[in-house]
């Protein structure tokens with residue numbers, strides 16, 4: 512028990528020295544900080560049930576893009592081939608987006624934790640995780656849905672008729688709720704421009720977008736949706752002007768799985784997190800990885816190729 516205060520003090524010291532605002536960091540110039548450590552020093556204090564070890568294991572990297580406030584938009588690519596399988600020349604590309612709404616803290620935490628699961632789950636998949644798409648909202652003194660410009664990023668994608676429909680929808684249906692302001696024009700924000708550029712250049716064949724707190728599963732796209740992920744049941748709620756589901760699912764013909772966790776502040780239990788992941792993979796296996804499965808004779812689980 513006596514070690515606990517010391518461990519806490521050492522952790523505080525390490526955190527402080529990694530943060531730009533640390534009063535102890537008087538020595539200049541400071542060494543450049545590895546991106547993953549910088550990311551964790553920012554995000555871990557905000558993300559529920561995410562330890563430094565979990566965050567560090569995610570090995571986040573700077574994408575080169577920044578939020579409206581100049582915070583790096585961190586990402587991580589994960590590929591994990593099945594043992595013994597030939598390298599898949601054209602793996603399925605999946606983009607996982609967390610916390611596009613900055614006050615949905617569990618969305619960022621789950622995306623971060625799933626990075627580790629992706630690394631342990633052999634699949635012919637190239638995962639690209641953007642666990643916190645709206646760091647300004649997440650890191651605000653009081654976490655907020657919008658970015659630093661007051662824009663609801665999930666109403667800012669360039670959907671058909673945005674110029675007319677998005678402001679009208681905001682005025683008439685959202686009653687000018689400032690939390691749902693779609694912005695002055697579509698793609699006006701660096702965060703949405705970044706996500707849009709990922710859809711254009713990475714060309715995901717599936718987008719998984721994590722939200723909270725409505726406790727349901729939504730789907731937009733051209734195929735049979737997953738019926739459930741863990742305890743979350745499918746309940747298709749329609750699309751909004753400027754939303755990612757409308758942009759990806761309807762305009763681009765790209766399946767978009769939208770996960771609405773039941774609570775924005777409290778994480779689902781570990782077992783539930785794993786169940787959701789397993790159900791997602793099962794649905795992907797059935798609907799998106801069929802061709803890959805047929806093209807590869809997979810070895811029995813655990814059997815490694817030794818040549």
Ligand SMILES: [Zn+2]
Nearest residue numbers: 612615722723
């Ligand atoms: Zn949301």
